[in-house]
Amino acid sequence: MKRHVRPYGDTTGDGMVQTSFTLPVPFGPKADGAARQLANRMGIDPAMVVHSHAIGEEFTFFVVYGPVRHVVDLEQVRVVEREYPLLSPAEVNAAVRKLLRRKLVVVGACIGTDAHTVGIDAILNIKGFAGEKGLEYYRELKVVNLGAQVPVPELVRRARAEKADAVLVSQVVTQRDAHLLNTREMAAAFREAMGARRPLLIAGGPRFDPLAAGELGVDRVFGRGTTPGEVASYLVHAVRSRKEVAA
Amino acid sequence: MKRHVRPYGDTTGDGMVQTSFTLPVPFGPKADGAARQLANRMGIDPAMVVHSHAIGEEFTFFVVYGPVRHVVDLEQVRVVEREYPLLSPAEVNAAVRKLLRRKLVVVGACIGTDAHTVGIDAILNIKGFAGEKGLEYYRELKVVNLGAQVPVPELVRRARAEKADAVLVSQVVTQRDAHLLNTREMAAAFREAMGARRPLLIAGGPRFDPLAAGELGVDRVFGRGTTPGEVASYLVHAVRSRKEVAA
Amino acid sequence: MLLDLDPEVVATARRLAARAAEPVVAIAKAHTTVSVERATLRLAGITGADSTHRAGDVPWVNRVVDTVREHCGLEHGAALPVFHALRQHDLGTLTELAEACAAGQVRFTVPEGRDRARAEKAARAAVARGLRTVDRNRAQREKLVARWGDPPQRPWIYLIVATGDIDEDVVQARNAARAGADVIAVIRSTGQSLLDYVPEGATHHGFAGTYATQENFRIMRAALDEVSKEVGRYVRLTNYASGLCMPEIAVLAGLQRLDMMLNDSMYGILFRDINPIRTFVDQRFSRQVHARAGIIINTGEDNYLTTADAVQAAHTVTVSQLLNEHFAHEAGLPDHLLGLGHAFEIDPKVPESFRLELAHALLARELFPDAPLKWMPPTKHMTGNVFDGYLLDGFFNLAGVLTGQSILLVGMMTEAVVTPFLSDRDLALANVRYVLGAAGGLREDFRPAPDGFIVKRAHQVLGEAVDLLGRIVDDGLLNAIADGTFGLMKRPADGGKGAEGVVEKAAGYCNPASELLEVPA
Amino acid sequence: MLLDLDPEVVATARRLAARAAEPVVAIAKAHTTVSVERATLRLAGITGADSTHRAGDVPWVNRVVDTVREHCGLEHGAALPVFHALRQHDLGTLTELAEACAAGQVRFTVPEGRDRARAEKAARAAVARGLRTVDRNRAQREKLVARWGDPPQRPWIYLIVATGDIDEDVVQARNAARAGADVIAVIRSTGQSLLDYVPEGATHHGFAGTYATQENFRIMRAALDEVSKEVGRYVRLTNYASGLCMPEIAVLAGLQRLDMMLNDSMYGILFRDINPIRTFVDQRFSRQVHARAGIIINTGEDNYLTTADAVQAAHTVTVSQLLNEHFAHEAGLPDHLLGLGHAFEIDPKVPESFRLELAHALLARELFPDAPLKWMPPTKHMTGNVFDGYLLDGFFNLAGVLTGQSILLVGMMTEAVVTPFLSDRDLALANVRYVLGAAGGLREDFRPAPDGFIVKRAHQVLGEAVDLLGRIVDDGLLNAIADGTFGLMKRPADGGKGAEGVVEKAAGYCNPASELLEVPA
C-alpha cells in the first residue's frame, strides 16, 4: 500500500468527496456562494454545489461534491492498535487464575443520566454481542452490572465495596459532550477517592475516540462495535501489566 | 444577517457538517484513522467516523460527522450578481428593436460530443422552462438551434453565416473536465476566426461555475436552473453594453 | 379487514388483558404517591419554586408536600392538611402557604370534623378551578382545530425536536411545522424522568433533550399557535407524562394545552427502573387527567423492540397494547385518545423483513381500529450509514401508509449519530412527503394473500399474545414484569426508584382531584 | 394476469405494429451500409488498424471497404470484390490485403462468372469460420452458466461502469460483481456513436464512458470470467451495438462473448441524429448477429422519457416496444432475448406517481410475458439532493420487484452529478439488496384493485398506444419519426448523420453473412 492516498471517486487520485451542511443564510445565489466558500476552505476545489434548498426563511441546506486537495499520510495515522493478543474465554480464565489466584472483579454501569444499557449489557451479559458471549460467561470473572443512570459517587462506593479490579462505564449520549464530561468526572472521583490504588477504568460507547483515553483520565476507551472478547483480553493484559509494574 | 456564519446542526455556531468519501485503504481501524485524519485536515475536529464499510478488499467507504472549524465570511462571498434587470418578453422585444432595428440573431448548440440538448432546448425552444417561454417565443430574436454534437469549426462557420449576435453553447458532460476543454476550444476558435468582432459567447450547463466566464474566454456563464428570461434579459444588456463601448 | 382475525380470539385476548390488569388496578386505587399529591396541589393552583434553597430551585409544591408528609403523613392526602393550614394561617394563596412553610411557620395536621369538611370544600373549589382551566384549554383546542383545521392527511406527521434549549427548539419546531409536521414532540433531557420534581422556568441546558417545564410548555405552545395560524392547520404539541413526576406533568400539560403526551403504563418501570407500584399509581392518575384534558396518550411499546428482538418479541408488543388499552379505558380514556405505540424495528437483514413489518403493523391496526395508533420508525438497526438509513425510513413510511397508521413519528437518517439536525428533519419530511404523495393510495392495491405470508404471521403473533396473556393471568402481571417479559428488562415489584414516594391510602384519604376526575364506571 | 388486458386489443396492437414496420423492413432488406459490409469482413476475419495513417489509427476494415466503394461501389457488397482481390493477389489473409490496399496496390472489381462463384465460396467459408467463433462463444456461455450458475434471483442486477479507462473499469466491475451485480455494462465514451469506425485496442481516455473496442471487450470479459468463478455465478457483460457502427460492434460482441447489447431500432435516429434508413438497415443486420450469438438485446424506450414527459408519453413507450419486438422477431430474435426497455421517470411530485409507475411497468410485463424486460431507473428527476435520489431509487427497486421486472438497471444517487463513483455503485447495490431481501415476496400481496387506479391507467395507456399505432400505419413510420412522435425528437427520413453510408443493393448483391444469418421465416 502506498503511504500517501487521496479519496477515490472513480479514478485513482481524483480526491472526490461529498459533503452536506446547513448554513444560516437565506436560500439564493449568495447562499450557494457561501457554501462554495466553505467547501473551498475545507480544501474542496473546485467545489460543485450540486444542490441547495431553503429550510424556512433563514437557512439553506447544501450538497457539495468535488475533489479535496488534502492527502492522507498513512504513516501519520494514529490508531489505538490492539497491543495485546485476542484470547479465547478459556485462555482468559486460565490467565486470570494464574495471575490473581482469585476471580477478577468487574463492576459495570451507565453513569450520569445515561440510560442506554444495551451497549454495556452486550459486553457484560452472557448473551453477549456479535456471536461472542459476554463477560458473565467467563468463569474467572465476577461481573457486577449496576445498570443505568448510576451516579458517580454511588459507582465509587460500589467499586470499593466489591473490591473491583476494573470498572467499566458506558456512555452513549454525546450531546453537549455529555459522555466526555461524565467520564472525566468519574475518573476524577476515583483518583480522589483511591489514588493509585484505583481500579482499571474503562470507558466505552459508540462515539468515543479510542485515542482519547489519556485525556479522559481512563486506562482504555472502546468504541463502536467492540466485542466482549476484546474487552476480556484487554483485562488480562492490563492486569498483567499492572502486576509487572508493581513488581 | 451576520457577516460571519458557521454551519448549523441544531445550535447556532455548532459548525456541524456531514461528509462521505472512499479511501483506497483496506477496511479496519487503520482505515478509520485515515478517514479521521482526512476529516481533520478538512477542518472537522473532532471528526466522528460514524460509519465505515469495505468496498472490495482495497477500498473503504466512510461517513463522517463533526464540527468544522472554518467560518464563512459572507462579505467575501463572490457571486455573479445579476448585473441587469429582468425584462418581460415584451420589454426584451422593444429593447432589441430600439437597439438594433433588426432581429437579434442567436445561434445555439451542444458542442463537442455532448448530446444533451434538453438544457439548451429549455432555453431556446418555445416550450421553455419552469413556466417561461424559450427564446424562440421572442418576436425580435431569431433563433438558430444547431442541436447536438456540433463540432466547433462547424459552429463558427454557421455563426458567421447567420451573422450571429450571440452564440449559446451547452455543455452537460463534465467528466475529465470535458465542458471546460470544449468551451475554451470554442472561445479560442471564435477569437482566432473573428477577433473582437466575434459574437457574444455564452456557455451554460448544470455544473458550470458562473464565476468562470473570464477564465473560459466567454462573456457569460449560466448554471443550474437558468431560465430563458434571464438569458434574454442578459442579451439585451450585453448588446447594449457592447454598443455603448463601441460608441 | 385484510387479516381475517377471529373475533373470538380477539375477544379472548381482551378478556385476558382485563383479568391480568385487575389486581394492578386495585393496587393503583389503594395507593397514592408524592407526585399524585403534588399534581393535586398544582391543580389547586400552586406554582413557583423556592429559589433560595441550597439545592437549587425547588418547586414550592415539593416543599409543601414533603413537609406535609413529615408532619402528618400523606395517607390522608395532602389536600386536607394543606387547605386546613391555609385557613388556619389565614393565607390567600398556596404560594404564600409554601413560603410560610419554608420559613418553618406551618405545622400541618389532618383536620377532623368541621375543619375537615371546610378544608375539603376549599380544596375541591380550588381543584375545580384548575380543572376549569383544563376544560377551557380543551375547548380552546377544539375551537382552534375548527378554525385552522386538522391535517389534511393520515397519518399525521410527528416530529421530534431535542436541542436541549427551548429557544433553539422553537426555531426547529417552526421550521418543521412549515415543512409539514402536524405534531411536534419536545424530547426531554436525559435524567429528567428520575427527578422527583418538575423544574421551573424556561431552560437552555438539557442533554439530548429539553426539560419539561410549565414555562417551556407555554413557550412552545404559543410558538406553535403562531405557526398553526401561518400554515393553516392546528399543529399539535407533545411532551412526556412519564417518569417520577408523571401525574404533575399531566396536569401541566392540561394547564398549557398540550395535545398529546407520552404516557405508558409500564415504560418507567422497564426503562427507567422506577418502582412498579409507583408507576401504576401515577399512570392511573395521569391518565384521568389526560382524559379530562382531551389529550391523546402515546404508549411506549416501541421501546421493547430496542432491547428485545422485534420478531421474537412481536407478541409482547400486542400484549402490552392490550394492557395499555385496558388501563386507559379504566382511567376514562376513550379509544380516540389511545395512541398505542408500535415500531418498525426488525433487522433489515432478516429475509422478508418488510413483509413481517407489514404483518405486525396490520395486526395492530385491525386489533385497535379506532385508536390513533402511533407508528415509530427504525432506531435500533439504524447505523452511521445515513444513506441506508434514509432508505429504511422511506420503507417505514410506506409501511405506515400501506397499513393505515394514524400518527407517524418521522425517522431520522442520523438516528445512530446525533439528536436530529435541522436538515435531518427537513430531509425526513421530504421523505414522508414523497411516500405519502407518490404511494398514498397504494393501500387500495395491498391485499395480503389469504393464508399468505403476512396473514399467517399476524395470526401467529396474535396466538402468541393470547398464550402469553394466559400465563400472565396465572402468574400475575407484577411477576411477569419481574421476569423480564417486556423488553427483557427484569423489574421486581419491590425494586426501583421512587418506591419511597408510594403511600397506602388511609380510610379517610381525601383527594378532590381524584374524586372530580373519577368517571362513573 | 393482474391487469385483465383484453387479448383482442393486445392482438390488434401487435397486428398494427407489424403493419407499421413492414415498409421499413422492406427498406432494410433492400439496402446495405458501409458498416454492414465492414461487419461482414470482420466476421470473415479482418482485424487490426492502419497505424501509419495520418488521421490516427484507422481500422483496416474501413480502409478496405472505403477503397472497394471507391473502386467499384458497394451495391454488390464488399465480399465479392474483396475475396476476388485476395485470390487475384494470392494473399493469405485479409490483413495482408488491407496492407496492400493501403499501399495502393489493389484495384477492386466485382467479379463475374466463375470468379464470382469462387470469391463467393471463399467469402462464405471465411464468414462461416467467424460465425463458428460466435457459435463457440455461445456454447461456451452456456457451459459457463451451467458451471457457475445464473443469478439466484430476479430481477438480475445490472450495473454501469463508466470511468473512461478500461483498467479503472475493471476495478469497478470486479467490486460491483462481488457486491452483487449480475450484469456489468461498460458505458461508451460520448461521441463514439458518431464515429464511423470502431477504435482499436485498450483505451484509457474516454469522456463519461470507455470506448467500445474489441480489445476492451476481451479485457472486460476475461476479468468478469475471473470474478464469475470467484462469486459463483456467471456475470454477464453488456455494451452498445448502437450508433454508426452498430453491425460491427454486434459482430465484435459475438466474437468476444458479450452477453447483452444495447440495440434499439430507433435510438440512433432519435438521440444521435443518425439517418433513419442507415439505422434501420444496420439494426436488422446487427440483430441477426445477436440472434446467432444468443445475445440479449436491450432496447432504449427509457430514453424517450428523458426528453418527453413520462405520463403524457407513456403510450409511446408501449408503441416502440411493440415495434422493437416486431423488428427483433423479424431478424430472428426469440422472445427470451428481447430485453425491451422501459423506465421509472415520472416526476416524483406528480400525485400517485408511484402507482402510475406500477401501472406502466405492469403493462409492459403483461404485454411481453416472456421477454427479459429491462427496467431503467429514474434519471431525469434525479437532482443533486443525493438523499432524495437514494430514496427514489429504492422505490424504483420496489416497483421492479412488485411488477416482476427481469433486469434491473441499478440507479445511482449521483445521477445528476457525476458518472458513478465506486461508492455510489456500492451503496446502490446495498439499496437493491435491501429491497429484494426485505420485500422480495411482496408481489404476492400486490393486487391492483379491479377497476382501480392502476388497472384503469394501464388500460388507458394501452388504448392510447393502439390509437397511435393506427395513426402510424396510416402515415408511415418514417413520417411519424419525422413528426417527433418518439421522445419529441423530429427526424426526417432523409436527414441525419451517416446517410452517405447507405447503399441500395444491386440485383447481384452478395453478402454471405446475411445469407448465413437469414433465418427461414
Ligand code: B12
Ligand atoms: C436503544 C436506544 C434507546 C433505548 C435504550 C434501552 C436501553 N435499555 O439501553 C431507549 C428507547 C430507552 C432510549 C431512550 C433514549 N434515547 Co436512545 N437510543 C437507542 C438506539 C436506538 C440504539 C442504542 C443501542 O442500543 N445500540 C446497540 C449497542 C449494542 O451499541 P452501542 O451502545 O454502541 O454499544 C457498543 C459499543 O459502543 C461498545 N460499548 C458501549 N458501551 C460500552 C461500555 C464499555 C465499558 C465497553 C468496553 C464497550 C461499550 O460495545 C457495544 C457493543 O459493540 C440509539 C440510536 C442508534 N441506532 O444507535 C438511540 C440514541 C443513543 N438515543 C438517544 C437519545 C437522545 C435518547 C433519549 C435521551 C431520547 C429522549 N429524550 O427520550 C432517551 C433517554 C435515554 C437516557 N436517559 O439516556 C440518542 C443519543 C444522541 C446523542 N448522540 O447524544 C440516540 C443516538 C438516538 C438519536 N439520534 O437521537 N434509547
Ligand code: B12
Ligand atoms: C436526459 C439525459 C440524457 C439524454 C439526453 C437527451 C437529450 N436529447 O438531451 C440521453 C438519454 C440521450 C443521455 C445520454 C447520455 N448521457 Co445523459 N443524462 C440525462 C439526464 C438524465 C438529464 C439531463 C437533462 O436533461 N436535464 C434537464 C435540463 C433542463 O437541465 P440542464 O441540462 O442542467 O439545463 C439547465 C441549465 O443547466 C441551463 N443550461 C444548460 N445548457 C445551457 C446552455 C446555455 C447557453 C444556457 C444559457 C443555459 C444552459 O439551463 C437549463 C435550464 O435551467 C442527466 C442526469 C441528470 N438528472 O441531470 C444525465 C447525464 C447528464 N448524462 C450523462 C451521461 C454520461 C450520458 C452518456 C454519455 C451516457 C452513455 N455513455 O451512454 C450518454 C451520451 C450522451 C452524449 N453523447 O452526450 C451524465 C454526465 C456525467 C458528467 N457529469 O460528466 C449525467 C449527469 C448522468 C450520470 N450521472 O452519469 N442522457
Ligand SMILES: Cc1ncc(COP(=O)(O)O)c(C=O)c1O
Ligand atoms: C412512554 C415513554 N415515556 C418516556 C420516554 C422518554 O424517556 P424519558 O422519560 O427519560 O424522558 C419514552 C421514550 O421514548 C417513552 O416511550
Ligand SMILES: Cc1ncc(COP(=O)(O)O)c(C=O)c1O
Ligand atoms: C439503445 C441505446 N444505444 C446507445 C445508448 C448510449 O449512447 P451512445 O450510443 O452514444 O453510446 C443508449 C443510451 O442509454 C441506448 O439506450
